[in-house]
Amino acid sequence: MATEQKVQIHRGLRDVLIDRTRSSFIDGDVGKLLYRGYNIDDLATKSTFEETIYLLLYSELPNREQLDAFDAELRANRALPEEVLSVISITQKSHPMDVLRTAVSALSAFDPDTEDNSAEATLRKGIRLTAQASTIVAAHARIREGKQPIAPNSSLSHASNFLYMLFGEEPDPRDAKLMDKDFILHAEHGINASSFGARVTASTQADLHCAVTTGVGVLKGPSHGGAAEEVMKMALEIGDESNAAAYVADLRSKGGRVMGFGHRVYKAVDPRSIHLMDDARDLGVRKGQPGWYSILEAVAKVMEPYSRRGICQNVDFFSGAIYYLLDIPEDLFISIFAMGRIPGWTVQVMEQFDNNILLRPRLLYVGEMDVEYVPIDQR
Numbered sequence: 001m002a003t004e005q006k007v008q009i010h011r012g013l014r015d016v017l018i019d020r021t022r023s024s025f026i027d028g029d030v031g032k033l034l035y036r037g038y039n040i041d042d043l044a045t046k047s048t049f050e051e052t053i054y055l056l057l058y059s060e061l062p063n064r065e066q067l068d069a070f071d072a073e074l075r076a077n078r079a080l081p082e083e084v085l086s087v088i089s090i091t092q093k094s095h096p097m098d099v100l101r102t103a104v105s106a107l108s109a110f111d112p113d114t115e116d117n118s119a120e121a122t123l124r125k126g127i128r129l130t131a132q133a134s135t136i137v138a139a140h141a142r143i144r145e146g147k148q149p150i151a152p153n154s155s156l157s158h159a160s161n162f163l164y165m166l167f168g169e170e171p172d173p174r175d176a177k178l179m180d181k182d183f184i185l186h187a188e189h190g191i192n193a194s195s196f197g198a199r200v201t202a203s204t205q206a207d208l209h210c211a212v213t214t215g216v217g218v219l220k221g222p223s224h225g226g227a228a229e230e231v232m233k234m235a236l237e238i239g240d241e242s243n244a245a246a247y248v249a250d251l252r253s254k255g256g257r258v259m260g261f262g263h264r265v266y267k268a269v270d271p272r273s274i275h276l277m278d279d280a281r282d283l284g285v286r287k288g289q290p291g292w293y294s295i296l297e298a299v300a301k302v303m304e305p306y307s308r309r310g311i312c313q314n315v316d317f318f319s320g321a322i323y324y325l326l327d328i329p330e331d332l333f334i335s336i337f338a339m340g341r342i343p344g345w346t347v348q349v350m351e352q353f354d355n356n357i358l359l360r361p362r363l364l365y366v367g368e369m370d371v372e373y374v375p376i377d378q379r
């Protein structure tokens with residue numbers, strides 16, 4: 001029998017390598033992130049979401065013809081079945097992530113490839129789910145406000161169409177570009193908790209809809225994708241940069257964590273947050289609301305002693321301010337992360353299928369042994 005003395009427990013699977021990947025590389029000590037070997041800094045500044053997810057899904061950058069065909073496939077798959085719009089309507093009072101999770105699950109009933117786990121079918125489903133997720137999120141945001149959902153506009157890019165379906169008008173191209181970059185930065189990140197959840201699901205040979213449903217559920221928590229929403233709540237509570245130091249001191253004295261700081265892998269600044277930091281600052285100036293960036297900058301300053309200990313700003317620290325400045329309701333922030341991450345979950349699931357092994361770790365039992373069963377009327 002395993003005992004505390006005989007076994008080593010890897011709580012939280014910290015630093016445990018569970019398999020190989022060719023999808024993304026993270027060097028947490030220096031804050032470096034590559035997708036399929038390409039630096040996130042290049043992709044964020046030179047690529048588009050469509051091109052980046054082609055790279056992730058097909059392992060190479062597309063030529064013009066390949067990208068056009070891929071983009072056309074994404075655009076052609078944005079619409080939702082009426083039945084799924086009804087599911088969104090029925091569940092409209094739930095948190096947007098719960099609605100997204102439920103609608104993704106419901107889409108499995110209408111997908112021609114649902115139970116086909118071949119690489120080709122999984123790719124097709126990943127493309128469809130990426131396209132459909134933005135329609136789910138935008139449709140729900142409108143339905144819950146008593147408005148009609150807006151049909152996707154196939155003349156617009158993925159990011160631009162999302163903002164169009166959310167607000168009912170074609171976005172400022174600068175806002176669409178920001179959204180596009182945000183999706184690129186969220187597209188893939190190795191074996192993070194939600195991708196691990198998706199891979200565990202795939203490891204039982206369940207299909208992509210099951211795995212993405214798992215991924216959405218795991219992402220929702222504030223320790224993972226939910227942090228951006230919490231960061232913005234914190235900024236709103238702080239209210240003014242002059243209050244930042246006292247706020248953080250008070251939070252820490254109660255044992256609270258500063259959301260948007262800390263990461264299991266990054267012990268240096270998350271490279272994605274540097275892009276979002278610059279964007280949050282510039283967007284704040286452009287929208288005439290530079291204060292939110294100033295508050296976050298003040299929090300980051302107070303957190304410098306933590307950063308020196310490896311508790312640095314992560315991707316969620318500035319993303320919430322960007323969404324807020326784009327007038328996106330706070331409870332939609334995690335769903336936007338999920339929309340960007342569907343290609344990442346798809347790639348992780350494809351890798352799992354490609355060389356599958358059931359993901360089934362063990363727990364060390366520390367409870368009582370061989371307890372005598374007493375019938376209920378004798379207890």
Ligand SMILES: CC(=O)SCCNC(=O)CCNC(=O)[C@H](O)C(C)(C)COP(=O)(O)OP(=O)(O)OC[C@H]1O[C@@H](n2cnc3c(N)ncnc32)[C@H](O)[C@@H]1OP(=O)(O)O
Binds near residue numbers: 012257
């Ligand atoms: C997209 C993403 O998922 S990025 C992460 C988003 N989540 C957040 O921003 C939430 C806030 N951050 C956190 O809760 C954590 O940093 C996590 C969950 C992300 C990572 O946690 P872990 O790798 O498990 O680190 P762990 O929880 O063991 O923390 C290590 C130490 O750093 C401290 N620490 C970690 N994060 C923070 C933080 N945000 N604020 C203050 N202290 C922190 C912990 O209190 C702990 O200190 P101790 O050793 O004195 O007890």
Ligand SMILES: O=C([O-])CC(=O)C(=O)O
Binds near residue numbers: 186188191264265315
């Ligand atoms: O890698 C992680 O643990 C969390 C994260 O940053 C992500 O999923 O983008």
